[in-house]
Amino acid sequence: MKIYIIKSHDESILGKGFEWLDGANANLIFNTPHRDVALNQLIELNAKDINLRAQIVECEADKKGRPIMLLESTAATNSAPSSPVLDSSLQSDAA
DSSP, X not given: OEEXXXXXXXXXXXXXXXXXXXXXXXXXXXXBSXXXXXXXXXXXXXXHOTTOOEEEEXXXXXXXXXXXXXXXXXXXHHTOOOOHHHHHHHHHHHO
16 A cells, blocks of 8 residues: 655654654654645645655555654664775874
């Protein structure tokens, strides 16, 4: 089943209480099976904060209707290895 969530530019996810969350708890995330409902919510958020850069994201839902792709993408983002280019530049500056 496809559902829609709202994600901001900094990877925060809109919660059911309309606060921005990190997405660790799928029970607290705002989601809807209807894209038009998500679009209306996004328009309301943009009316309150004109500098908000958020988007509607389509994802799969588990049997209870919670988004399932979020935890995988959040874990991948948090466990990304450091860039070897940055490490080598730091070593050359130290030398």
